[in-house]
Structures are given as C-alpha cells and as structure tokens.
Amino acid sequence: MMNKVNLLSFWGLFFFLVLVISTEVSAIGTVLLFQVEEVETSFWLWKFIGRLHPLAVHFPVSLLLFAALLELFTLRDFNHKLRPGISVLVLAGGVGAVVAVVLGLLLANIEEYGGNMLDIHQWTGIGTAVLGLLLIFLMRKTQNVKTSQSIKVFRTLLFFTAVSVSVAGHFGASLTHGEEYLTETLPWYEPEFSPEDLDIDLVAFETAGDLSEQKQVELVGKVRAVFAHNCYKCHSDAKIKGELRLDTKEFAFAGGESGPVIVPGNSGQSDLVRRIKLPKDHKESMPSKGKVLSNEEIALISFWVDKGAPWPDAAENVSVYRVAELAPRRPDLPASKGGLSQPIDIWVDAYFEEQGVEWKEPVEDKVYLRRIYLDLIGLQPSTEEYNAFIKDSRPDKRAIWARELLDRDDDYATHWMTFWNDALRNDYTGTGYITKGRYAITDWLYTSLRDNKPYDQFVKQLLNPDEKSKGFIEGIRWRGDVNASQVTEMQAAQNVGQVILGLNLKCASCHDSFVSDWKLKEAYAFANIFSDSTLVVSRCDIPTGETAGTKILWEELGEIDSTANRAEKLEQLANYLVQPANGRLYRTVVNRMWKQLMGRGLVEPADEMDNIPWSQDLLDWLATDFEEDGYDLKELIYKIAISKAYQQPAVGVENPLFLADDNFVFEGAVIRRMTAEQFSDGVSQKIHPIFTEEEMKYDPNQLTVSEESDIGFVRAALVANNGLLKALGRTNREVVMTSRDSQASLLQALELTNGEQLNNTLKTGALKWKEKYEAGDIIVHEVYRQLLGREPQQSEFNIAMGVLGEAPEADAIQDLFWAVLLLPEFQLIY
Numbered sequence: 001m002m003n004k005v006n007l008l009s010f011w012g013l014f015f016f017l018v019l020v021i022s023t024e025v026s027a028i029g030t031v032l033l034f035q036v037e038e039v040e041t042s043f044w045l046w047k048f049i050g051r052l053h054p055l056a057v058h059f060p061v062s063l064l065l066f067a068a069l070l071e072l073f074t075l076r077d078f079n080h081k082l083r084p085g086i087s088v089l090v091l092a093g094g095v096g097a098v099v100a101v102v103l104g105l106l107l108a109n110i111e112e113y114g115g116n117m118l119d120i121h122q123w124t125g126i127g128t129a130v131l132g133l134l135l136i137f138l139m140r141k142t143q144n145v146k147t148s149q150s151i152k153v154f155r156t157l158l159f160f161t162a163v164s165v166s167v168a169g170h171f172g173a174s175l176t177h178g179e180e181y182l183t184e185t186l187p188w189y190e191p192e193f194s195p196e197d198l199d200i201d202l203v204a205f206e207t208a209g210d211l212s213e214q215k216q217v218e219l220v221g222k223v224r225a226v227f228a229h230n231c232y233k234c235h236s237d238a239k240i241k242g243e244l245r246l247d248t249k250e251f252a253f254a255g256g257e258s259g260p261v262i263v264p265g266n267s268g269q270s271d272l273v274r275r276i277k278l279p280k281d282h283k284e285s286m287p288s289k290g291k292v293l294s295n296e297e298i299a300l301i302s303f304w305v306d307k308g309a310p311w312p313d314a315a316e317n318v319s320v321y322r323v324a325e326l327a328p329r330r331p332d333l334p335a336s337k338g339g340l341s342q343p344i345d346i347w348v349d350a351y352f353e354e355q356g357v358e359w360k361e362p363v364e365d366k367v368y369l370r371r372i373y374l375d376l377i378g379l380q381p382s383t384e385e386y387n388a389f390i391k392d393s394r395p396d397k398r399a400i401w402a403r404e405l406l407d408r409d410d411d412y413a414t415h416w417m418t419f420w421n422d423a424l425r426n427d428y429t430g431t432g433y434i435t436k437g438r439y440a441i442t443d444w445l446y447t448s449l450r451d452n453k454p455y456d457q458f459v460k461q462l463l464n465p466d467e468k469s470k471g472f473i474e475g476i477r478w479r480g481d482v483n484a485s486q487v488t489e490m491q492a493a494q495n496v497g498q499v500i501l502g503l504n505l506k507c508a509s510c511h512d513s514f515v516s517d518w519k520l521k522e523a524y525a526f527a528n529i530f531s532d533s534t535l536v537v538s539r540c541d542i543p544t545g546e547t548a549g550t551k552i553l554w555e556e557l558g559e560i561d562s563t564a565n566r567a568e569k570l571e572q573l574a575n576y577l578v579q580p581a582n583g584r585l586y587r588t589v590v591n592r593m594w595k596q597l598m599g600r601g602l603v604e605p606a607d608e609m610d611n612i613p614w615s616q617d618l619l620d621w622l623a624t625d626f627e628e629d630g631y632d633l634k635e636l637i638y639k640i641a642i643s644k645a646y647q648q649p650a651v652g653v654e655n656p657l658f659l660a661d662d663n664f665v666f667e668g669a670v671i672r673r674m675t676a677e678q679f680s681d682g683v684s685q686k687i688h689p690i691f692t693e694e695e696m697k698y699d700p701n702q703l704t705v706s707e708e709s710d711i712g713f714v715r716a717a718l719v720a721n722n723g724l725l726k727a728l729g730r731t732n733r734e735v736v737m738t739s740r741d742s743q744a745s746l747l748q749a750l751e752l753t754n755g756e757q758l759n760n761t762l763k764t765g766a767l768k769w770k771e772k773y774e775a776g777d778i779i780v781h782e783v784y785r786q787l788l789g790r791e792p793q794q795s796e797f798n799i800a801m802g803v804l805g806e807a808p809e810a811d812a813i814q815d816l817f818w819a820v821l822l823l824p825e826f827q828l829i830y
Contacts, residue, residue, distance in 0.1 A: 053106070059093070060094070060096035060100055061165050061168075063096060064090070064132070064161055064165045065165065067093060068158055068159050074086070078146065079146075091136055094133055096132075097129040098132065098133065100129070101125050104122065105122070119542070120171045124164060125168040128168050135158060139154060202300065217314050219303075220304065226301060228321070230293060231246045236512075237512065244256030249315075253309075262305060262309050264309040266306070267305040321517055322610050322612065323517065323610055324609055324610045326582065327581060327583050328620070328624050329583065330620065331620055333346055334346055338359075342639070343621065343625070344618065347617055357666075357667055359648070360648055360649055363647055363648070366389075366789055366790070368647060370829075372405060373405065374829050375597050376415070377405050378414070378675075379681060379711070380681075380686070380789075383789070398647070402638055402641045409451075410450060413446050413700070414718065415717065418675060420449065421442075422736070422740070423499050423737065424441065424471075424736065425476075426440060426441050426472070427733040428440065428719075429697070431734050435477075438471065438475075438476045439471035440471055441468065441471040444461070446698070454630055454631040455589055455633055457578075459574070459585065463500075463573055472495065475488035476491065489528070489535060490509050494509060497526070497553070500588065502584065502591070502609030503553070508522065509523045510539070510541070511539055521537060521548040522553065525549050525550055526551065526553050528551075528562070529560055532566050535548070557581060558576035560576075583623055586631075587609060588609050589626070590602075590619070590622040591603050591606055591613075592738065593640065597637065597641060599659075600659045615666070648667065648669065649668055650830045651669070651670055652670075652671045656742070672828065673742040675729060677715070677725070679827065680716035680724065683758070685713065686787050687765040688761050688765030689712075690713075690716070690724070691714040692714065697720050699718070700718070723757065727750070727751035727752075727755065728748055729748075752822060762814045762817045762818060770813055775807070776808045780797055780804065784796070784820070788820065800816055803815060
C-alpha cells in the first residue's frame with residue numbers, strides 16, 4: 001500500500017507532468033493561433049494558469065526557509081520531535097518549487113517579460129526546483145538509512161536550497177516591483193532624480209520651423225533623462241517588458257510586441273504618449289506600479305513627439321545625467337563687502353546675498369572653543385583652557401588657538417584616524433586579518449596624518465602602495481568570492497571611485513548604471529588596472545565571456561598601458577589621478593573636509609560629486625586654493641575653522657533628510673551628535689578612563705615621534721570596536737564608510753543607560769570623585785564645569801543636591817554623571 005510520502009510524490013510528479021504538457025500545448029496553440037487566425041493573444045486558460053505563478057512561488061520560499069530554520073534546532077539530535085514537521089515542509093516546498101517553475105515558464109512565454117533579470121530569476125528558480133527534488137530524494141534516503149554522512153549531506157543541501165530559493169525570490173521581486181521596491185520606502189532613501197532636475201523650459205524650443213541640431217540634442221537629452229529615471233527599470237537591456245526598449249534610438253523607434261509606440265510628428269497617435277497620460281491605476285498606464293510622470297514630463301515627451309521625435313546621432317554622446325566638470329576652475333573672487341577679508345567668507349557672503357540670508361553674530365567664545373577642540377583634535381577643553389581662552393584679549397585669538405590645536409600633531413592624528421579608518425576600511429580586528437585576506441594600514445595612516453603628508457602624496461601611496469599602505473586597494477579576500485562585484489579588483493575600483501573620486505561605481509559593477517552614465521564595461525576596464533590579468537565581465541553575476549580592456553575612468557587624464565604588469569599600471573594610475581588637471585579629486589576631498597567641520601557638504605551626498613553644490617564657486621575656489629597650498633589638509637581645515645561662516649550659530653534640522661534636499665540653504669554649521677570616539681574620550685577625559693592599556697590595539701607612542709601626546713588615557717580611536725562604540729555609531733569597517741549617521745537610536749539609549757562598560761566606568765569614576773572631592777556641593781560644581789564647561793544654574797544645583805546631599809554615596813554621584821552625560825548640551829556639537 002502506498003505510504004503518505006509516496007502518495008505526495010506521485011501527485012507532485014503528476015501535477016508536474018500535467019503542467020509540462022500544458023506548457024507544450026500552450027506553445028503549440030499559440031503558434032497555431034498566430035499562423036491560422038493571426039490572433040496576438042494566447043488562450044485565456046494558459047494565461048490564467050501562468051498568472052498563478054506569483055501565488056505559487058511564495059509557498060516554496062516560505063516552506064523551505066522555515067524547514068531550514070527548524071533544522072537548526074535539530075543539529076544535536078536528528079531524531080528530534082520536529083523531524084516529521086521538517087519532512088512535510090521539505091516535501092511540500094520541493095514540490096511547490098517545481099510547480100512554481102512550471103507556472104513561471106508558462107508566464108514568461110505568454111506575458112511581456114524579458115531581459116537579464118528574468119534570465120537570472122528563471123535559472124535560479126529552475127535550480128531551486130532541481131535542488132528541491134534532490135532534497136526529497138535525500139530526505140527519504142536518510143530516513144531509511146541514518147548515517148552521519150547522509151545526515152550531513154541532507155542538511156547541507158537543505159541550507160543551500162534555502163539560500164537558492166531566497167536568491168530566486170529576490171530577483172523575482174526585483175523583476176516585478178523594481179530593484180528599489182524595498183529601499184525606496186526607507187526614511188534615508190534618497191531618490192536620484194526629480195522632475196525639477198530637468199529644468200524643463202519648452203518655450204526655448206518653440207520656434208517656427210525646424211529645430212537646429214543643437215536644440216534637437218538638448219531636447220532629446222531631456223527626454224532621455226525622463227526615460228532613464230522612469231522607464232529603464234522595465235525597458236532597457238536589464239529588463240525588457242513587452243519587448244520594448246527605450247534606452248537606445250534604434251530600439252525606441254522599433255517599438256514593442258504591439259508595434260511602434262512613437263509616431264513622429266503625432267503625439268495623439270503615439271501609444272507611448274497615450275499610456276503616460278492614463279490614470280495611475282489603469283492597467284496600461286506607464287510607468288507601472290502606480291507611478292506617474294509629472295505634468296511637465298508628459299508635456300515634454302508630447303512636445304518632442306510632435307516636433308518629429310528628433311534624435312540626432314550627436315545626441316548619443318550627450319549625458320542624460322548631470323556630470324561635474326573634471327578640470328579645475330579658479331573663479332575670480334568677488335569684491336569684499338562689510339569688512340570681510342577671508343575668501344571663504346567672501347564667497348559665502350555672495351551666496352547669502354543671493355539666498356537672502358543675513359549674517360549672524362559669531363558664537364560666543366566658550367561655544368567656539370569647544371567646537372574647534374572636538375572638530376580638530378576630538379577632545380574637549382579643560383576648565384583651565386576655557387578660562388584662559390575667555391581671558392585672552394588678542395583680537396585674533398581664535399585663529400591662534402585653532403593653529404595651536406592643529407600643531408598638536410599626535411592628538412590631531414589620533415582624532416582624524418577615526419574618519420580615515422572608516423573611509424579606507426581600515427581596522428584593528430575583523431574579517432580577513434587572521435587569514436591574511438586583508439591588510440592593516442594603521443602605521444602608515446597614523447604617520448601620514450601626524451606628519452601632515454600632502455594629499456597628492458597620500459593618494460599616490462594608497463593607489464601605488466608599498467607593504468605599509470597596500471591594505472586599501474587590496475580589499476578584503478572573503479571566504480570565497482561572494483559575487484563578481486566582491487572580487488578584490490572590483491572592490492578596489494569601487495573604493496577608489498567612492499573615497500578618492502566621489503563616484504558611485506557599485507551599480508555599474510553589476511550592469512550599466514541606472515543612476516549615471518557609467519557602463520558595466522567601463523567599471524571592469526577600471527578594475528582591470530588593479531588586476532594581474534584581464535577580468536571577464538559579469539553582468540548581474542553571470543559571466544558574459546567578454547572582456548573590457550584596461551582604462552582609467554576619464555581617458556583625458558591619461559592612457560593605461562594594458563600590457564603592463566599590475567605594479568606598473570598602479571603607478572600610472574596614481575600619477576594620472578593626482579595631477580592638477582584632475583579637479584574632481586581635489587573637489588572631493590575639500591568637500592569631505594567641509595562636511596566634517598560643517599555637518600553638511602557643499603555637495604551631498606559627499607560620495608556623489610556629480611550632484612549640484614550649493615555653491616559651485618566656493619567649491620571650485622577651495623579646490624584650487626588647496627592645490628596652491630601644496631595639498632595641505634591642515635591648512636584647509638584651518639581656513640575653514642577660522643572663517644566667519646564656521647563661527648555662525650549652529651543650525652538644527654528636524655529631519656536629517658533635509659540635509660540632502662536640493663532646496664537646502666546653508667546658514668551655518670549643522671548641530672551634530674558627537675561620534676562614538678568623541679563621546680568615549682569625553683567620558684575618559686572628564687570622569688574616568690573607559691579603556692585600559694591592554695585594550696589599546698595600536699600604540700602611537702611606539703613610533704619615534706617628536707612630541708608624544710600626554711592626555712592620560714587610552715583614546716577610543718585606538719581600540720577595537722566593542723559594544724559601546726558600535727552602539728554609538730562606529731561601523732564594522734568591512735566596507736568603506738565616509739560618513740556616519742548622527743541620529744540617536746534605541747540601541748544607543750539602551751547602551752548608555754544599561755551598558756556594562758559605561759556603567760563600570762561611571763561606577764569607578766564615582767568612587768574616585770567621592771574620594772577626591774567628598775562634599776556634595778563641590779561635586780555638583782565640578783561635574784558641570786568638567787562636562788559642560790560652565791557653572792550649574794541654581795535650579796540645576798538644587799536638583800543635584802537633592803540627589804547627592806552633603807556627603808553623597810558613590811551611587812548618587814554615578815547617577816549625576818549619567819544625568820549630565822545624557823544631556824544634549826554634552827552629546828551635541830553646537
């Protein structure tokens with residue numbers, strides 16, 4: 001008699017055969033319909049069955065993932081009570097995967113899908129179905145003969161199948177909903193494009209007679225920008241829905257499965273125009289998924305079609321995205337007004353006048369001193385330093401103190417290690433260091449910062465490295481290549497593009513970019529510079545068998561010898577990128593320094609330097625002035641720190657997304673939360689050291705230095721990541737990170753109130769303070785002086801004394817520490 005497993009297997013196989021036959025019948029029926037009746041649609045039943053695919057596909061995904069999850073609970077006992085449930089899930093998931101594949105194949109044959117993404121989804125789905133059937137077979141075999149080897153094979157295949165079905169599901173979701181379906185809902189998602197970016201002005205094209213070729217190029221450039229940002233997700237080489245592509249002239253005019261969609265000279269007869277005008281909930285509306293074009297975009301496309309849909313060959317070389325100028329530019333400094341003498345302030349004054357912003361009085365001495373201490377060396381002033389600065393009567397005392405801080409070479413280097421460790425993906429422990437799949441550059445980095453190495457030499461030594469500086473471009477050799485974009489050569493291309501050039505190549509490392517003009521082959525050509533051999537181009541992780549040559553991203557900077565060895569290619573690259581003609585390199589770094597001190601870059605995001613700066617003149621002037629000063633980072637920081645613009649009162653923003661908004665108006669530095677390292681050092685400096693000598697992973701004092709720092713505690717920048725630092729925002733540094741989120745989080749609140757490391761530090765500090773100061777009123781005054789740089793207000797003093805009393809216990813002192821440390825006045829940089 002047939003048992004349950006055999007019965008289910010029989011019906012699964014039966015259903016599979018029925019659907020295979022149905023698919024063949026559908027194909028034959030479709031051919032007959034086309035040949036005999038010339039009907040353009042498939043038989044309704046096959047279309048109905050095919051459209052069950054989205055419903056069916058969720059079952060194997062959920063069932064196989066759930067089975068893999070439950071299997072984790074049986075690792076110590078294969079005969080666990082969950083075994084019968086796992087068996088049912090595996091059986092149903094495997095059969096369901098087969099059913100989903102058959103329905104998917106049917107849907108793909110009769111519906112309007114195509115392109116690379118469909119191919120990946122289809123083959124990963126088929127692979128999952130095959131794995132599912134094999135899994136059922138191994139499950140039955142293991143149930144009959146339980147050996148350790150068969151159990152290991154079964155479990156390995158189960159987990160692999162769970163990964164496979166997840167990958168197939170991911171590409172299926174991307175196919176139906178778009179690659180940004182999930183990410184565009186996140187609060188920090190930043191759309192790359194808005195209709196306002198086009199600056200659509202049809203009046204400029206409304207001339208009697210034909211448009212000139214230049215006007216035609218401009219007009220179709222704007223149309224292609226609309227296509228690129230709204231239509232390419234479904235109608236480009238990555239995904240071809242309805243056999244329609246709009247990414248090239250040839251394909252756009254060829255039309256789709258229903259024929260041409262553009263009738264030059266007649267927008268009323270053009271199906272493209274008809275569809276973009278339909279309500280968003282109409283089944284034929286374009287774009288799909290409830291999105292609609294703006295009225296300006298619809299008017300633009302209609303106008304273009306009525307003008308004959310001009311698309312001259314010259315337009316192929318015109319970008320549909322904004323591309324920043326590569327060459328340096330030295331704008332003439334405007335005439336000084338209102339007694340302003342610092343060039344930065346003169347440029348900001350011109351900007352303020354244009355924006356209708358009034359200069360405000362500079363911040364008071366105490367605020368300025370704390371700001372430059374935290375921004376320049378990452379520490380806070382002592383009570384004595386506050387008093388000395390306030391009593392200093394020299395008119396240029398702010399410039400003098402800023403210079404003195406920058407001359408504290410070791411404190412400066414330790415502070416700026418945090419930024420550059422994040423950006424260069426350098427750390428003390430973590431993935432790859434033990435296996436030699438990753439190399440630290442800590443010695444080289446610290447020495448470079450301490451010695452204020454000129455930035456052009458800094459970059460050259462990163463790109464054409466020796467043993468001490470090779471860690472950045474060597475990337476991380478993971479446990480096997482995760483995918484084609486994670487091989488170390490592509491990591492190097494992406495990281496150099498992002499950090500050094502303010503360029504996002506991650507999209508173009510997988511396929512032709514949807515957010516810029518960069519193409520897949522250009523990314524691979526750049527990656528080949530970092531490779532010992534020529535890389536084979538992979539599109540969406542599928543090898544194409546093609547190669548891309550060896551080229552720098554901007555060929556006008558120089559030609560890379562493709563026959564040279566890797567070391568020679570890196571030397572060529574380093575020399576080409578740091579030359580003064582590469583204005584982008586220096587605009588990128590001055591923008592980063594401006595953002596570190598001001599909280600918001602001249603260009604945002606700082607990794608996308610093709611975006612429009614809020615002052616192009618100021619950005620260009622800073623970059624060329626930086627070059628004239630010998631690429632001196634300290635001098636750049638000094639000029640920003642002594643500017644009146646930097647000394648303006650800090651500006652608060654309710655929503656951090658506003659900082660990346662196109663309508664952002666600069667009025668002064670943005671209020672920022674201290675970094676994890678600044679907060680930790682503040683506690684160590686004012687209350688009690690958080691970290692011990694044993695926790696220090698890098699000791700700068702082991703180097704031969706002219707002047708060692710003597711601050712009396714281990715700075716957070718020199719220890720490995722831990723629970724406290726991670727909660728406060730330090731990254732894992734397995735990928736480059738050029739900025740941190742300064743917003744408070746629940747994890748931070750929990751760590752600050754319940755974290756063991758901070759709790760122990762404050763407890764020990766409270767005991768030390770009790771022994772040193774004894775009286776409650778003295779402790780209250782000292783806490784406010786040390787942590788906030790001021791005396792307590794009377795109401796604050798009364799509340800604190802109510803907690804402490806005249807002879808406070810250590811617990812009460814610890815509570816006072818906590819209360820003050822959690823104040824915005826301590827945690828924020830105003």
